[in-house]
Amino acid sequence: MPAATTAEADWPAYLAGIEQRCREQQASLTPIRREVLEWLYRHPAGLKAYDLLALVRQQRPNATPPTVYRALDFLIEQGLAHKIGRSNTFVVCRHDSHRLPGLFLLCPRCGGISELAAEAALQSLLQTLAQAGYRLDSPEVELSAVCPACLGRA
Incomplete structure (x- = not known):
């Protein structure tokens, strides 16, 4: 645990x-x-x-x-x-509210999870998805990204 x-x-x-x-x-x-x-x-x-x-x-x-x-x-x-x-x-959730989906970074090395405030990136992603005829299916967007602590240990 x-x-x-x-x-x-x-x-x-x-x-x-x-x-x-x-x-x-x-x-x-x-x-x-x-x-x-x-x-x-x-x-x-x-x-x-x-x-x-x-x-x-x-x-x-x-x-x-x-x-x-x-x-x-x-x-x-x-x-x-x-x-x-x-x-x-x-x-x-450490944000006051979500007009947009939450963007989560999952470190594949340590298993850490961080919620990133990236409204412009999410707006762009949603717009790109819509232009391609898609709609996001989840209120969370999950990306695999090595965290700063693990990068420092590399």
Whole structure:
């Protein structure tokens, strides 16, 4: 299971913004949804659903897979998390909103995942797809790209 990062100091501010956003959207951030969101926040490289389940069971021993999957579905529907299909992991969304799909860089060496803010590139991609008669099928665009840390080790 991936190790947690030192994002603890930023969590209260992030959570306050998310709680406000949920109130505005009349969406209920239940304790289990909040807990899953926090685990994702503290693991920027993402977590698989069963890794999340193991973490949730530390506080809720009776938690079941549907409990975690329902929480993940809610977080994705609210734009608070993303599913990275290539690695079958879930990551927290660190942007306020998405008018465009999320652009994710997946490092093939260390497995790290980064969400890149690249509105112009995404606009161009969507326009090019439309001109070719295609439509993006997913709210996430995933690219394999070696991260700076791995490049530094090369």
